[in-house]
Amino acid sequence: MVSSSDVKIISECFVKPKTLPEKWKEPYHFSPMDHFMLSLQYIQKGLLFLKPSTPSEESDDAIKQKVFMETLLQKLKDSLATTLVPFYPLAGRLSTLKTDDGSSYSVFVDCNNSPGAGFIHAKSDLSVGDIIGSKYVPLVVQSFFDHHKAMSQDGHTLSLVSIKVTELIDGVFIGLSMNHSLADGSSFWQFFNSLSDIFSSQEETTSNKLLCLKNPPIFREGSGSICSLPFTQPDESISQTEPPVLKERMFHFSSEILRSLKAKANQECGTTTISSFQSLSAFMWRSITRARRLPHDQETTCRLSAGNRSRMDPPLPLNYFGVYVSLVQTTTKVGNLLENEFGRAALQLHQAVTEHTDKKISSEMDRWLKSPNTPSLDTNVVHMGSSPWFNKYGSEFGMGKAVAVRSGYGNKYDGKVSAYPGREGGGSIDLEVCLLPEFMEALESDQEFMSLVSSS
Missing domain, CATH: 3.30.559.10 (Chloramphenicol acetyltransferase-like domain)
Incomplete structure (x- = not known):
């Protein structure tokens, strides 16, 4: 049985947008549906890839694999910085605005006071076969994602999006965790596909290439309007119950x-x-x-x-x-x-x-x-x-x-x-x-x- 101990963190950092759009200065206020989703956990989906070649004991192959991973990680960081420009709210943090009498609140994204999106490099001695060859999905897959068990409400202190790249013996897993109060599945994959498009465009991505996105995001108008809910604290509507082993x-x-x-x-x-x-x-x-x-x-x-x-x-x-x-x-x-x-x-x-x-x-x-x-x-x-x-x-x-x-x-x-x-x-x-x-x-x-x- 493979477990979370089979995955070791190599490095962690935050990534900010490559350039800061003017809208970055403005709070991005939640709609009623966004508030509803605060009680759900982060969306966590990822892709498992085979490495272009399998490492061996030969020193040349080992060097090639090291260069491959270093190049992949740097290009992913650069692509993330560029992708965050049109998807700017994902680089922020949640903040709560209370009414003067404390009777209600509204949640918004603060894009100014945030270190950015999360980026993690991890490593494992597992193989692709260990992940897809089992009858049941192994529990170790949960360790391929950041923000394990985090609720969307936790976006007040956690990054709203985080990428965890886990290097396997013969593969790479790219796991994306995204705050569910900002995005549904459609928007999640819109971001993931945009990240891939920018990654694939060229090694040097200029701001002009942002216009080349096949599916640029459209953010709703009126995001500056406040929607107050009848709670004194956002987590009043949230219950965290641990599900049984599945x-x-x-x-x-x-x-x-x-x-x-x-x-x-x-x-x-x-x-x-x-x-x-x-x-x-x-x-x-x-x-x-x-x-x-x-x-x-x-x-x-x-x-x-x-x-x-x-x-x-x-x-x-x-x-x-x-x-x-x-x-x-x-x-x-x-x-x-x-x-x-x-x-x-x-x-x-x-x-x-x-x-x-x-x-x-x-x-x-x-x-x-x-x-x-x-x-x-x-x-x-x-x-x-x-x-x-x-x-x-x-x-x-x-x-x-x-x-x-x-x-x-x-x-x-x-x-x-x-x-x-x-x-x-x-x-x-x-x-x-x-x-x-x-x-x-x-x-x-x-x-x-x-x-x-x-x-x-």
Whole structure:
């Protein structure tokens, strides 16, 4: 078994934007949704690469490997400094503004009083095979990320974004941790891909090359407006509960399997509108619920993380940076879910997604502002997070296509499923499934489930 002790920190530093935009002087105030996300942990996603060549005992090879890592680290630092210019709030720190009577507060990003983004170089004697060759995702992967177990609220003292580069025997893992109150998954990968684009442009990146970003961030107008919440301290709405030990495994769904699931769901419901991902989500909801062996009179819920940019009226550009995501969920009795056809569950999810409109999104946020509460880790929930449509294999950093995508400790609990694009593309999907050990064992014994998947 590999553990966190297998990862040693070599160096740590902070990186500031290469140039300071005029907006740097202004506070970047949070929206209501940004405040809501303070109670979640940092987003932690990373890419595993093979080194261009494997070191050996030959002194020339060892020297080449040392030069390769030194060059990689310096180019990453320089690229980060340049990328932080258009993404300037990520180089700041959180600060809290209280009303004079202390009855409410508002959080904002202070870009002036900050040492910048974090950058860490670490080393391990593990190999790429140790990471991707195990049946379950090894716990050591959590050590490939900075800000372990940190809440977004901790951004008052921690960097809002941090890159940890872990050198393996034959590979490199680049782990990115980003404060969830500033960014959703879409913005996270927008930043990661922009960092890669700037890295790949040239060794010497000038300020003019900032205009060459394929996907430059657009920050919302009116970020100077204050949104006060009825707390005397920001952490009043935050509860930090330690989840139990989970088993985490990657499952692969080929494009052919996904097409068949979609066809089956639509055929059973006499429709053509149910999507592949809605069908896959229904399949996972039923499979995990069956593995939990719940009484049929209990309720079970399936939640989807839904992007809101295209749902707003008027729609927002896809490169609008920030938090524009909310939960779509549907609940039913366990008996209804398992005793009826699979297509019925898929149609139920489809209807919930269809009803997730700008009006409903605004109504739910208004309700939360009147009675703020912490996102609950309810039991009997299957949560389909992340997205297979994010460009997660588009960042190469001079090492070619990544071998795998992996995530850290943040925001995981029993029933959390994260969707990644399959490495071979073509519409295939990899699912990162987190379950209690007994539920994972039951899922692995489910012939219907295992007949459709392969390990990723």
